[in-house]
């Protein structure tokens with residue numbers, strides 16, 4: 001849109017149009033100025049809307065759906081369905097990962113479909129810039145939830161683009177019952193306590209089996225788990241990640 005203005009102004013001068021009245025000339029200039037301001041404004045908005053995703057692509061991160069369009073993505077921090085109850089991702093709507101991590105994720109989805117063709121992986125978080133990590137940290141600092149959120153000073157594996165939060169959906173888009181929602185900060189979300197929860201009836205056999213299915217396909221593709229969140233997986237060892245990649249600010 002910004003290219004229209006100089007052209008139209010320039011062509012009017014070149015063609016030597018008849019002299020207009022002072023009033024109509026002022027009106028014309030005013031209209032053009034308004035268009036110019038509006039075009040700058042829309043460019044600004046457009047720049048904001050695409051800026052972060054474009055810069056991630058330029059940095060070599062991969063949009064996971066470009067590798068496998070059947071992987072579902074619904075970023076929990078792009079809307080208010082998260083532990084903070086508010087959207088903090090701005091215009092980041094897609095799941096970006098480092099290439100090696102994205103390829104492992106596509107492989108996990110292939111494993112899943114080989115076992116259960118009607119199911120798909122649903123990613124609810126991937127690359128998370130450190131600026132967002134700081135917002136999350138400030139929300140939980142000095143509360144019992146603090147242990148569930150990485151200190152931005154050291155960075156989460158999400159900040160490197162090497163971790164995913166993930167679940168499974170059926171062909172209607174319904175999430176499989178895993179016993180807790182993603183981001184449930186409590187003992188029932190902990191992998192290390194699943195045997196106990198199963199025995200005491202807090203976790204049903206079906207919920208347990210659903211978690212096992214998710215873990216099976218993710219670990220077969222090379223991801224590792226953490227003890228306290230069933231939904232969180234990391235593509236490489238933390239040592240390798242810190243030595244190989246930089247944090248996305």
Ligand SMILES: [Zn+2]
Pocket residue numbers: 125158163164165231232233
């Ligand atoms: Zn996570």
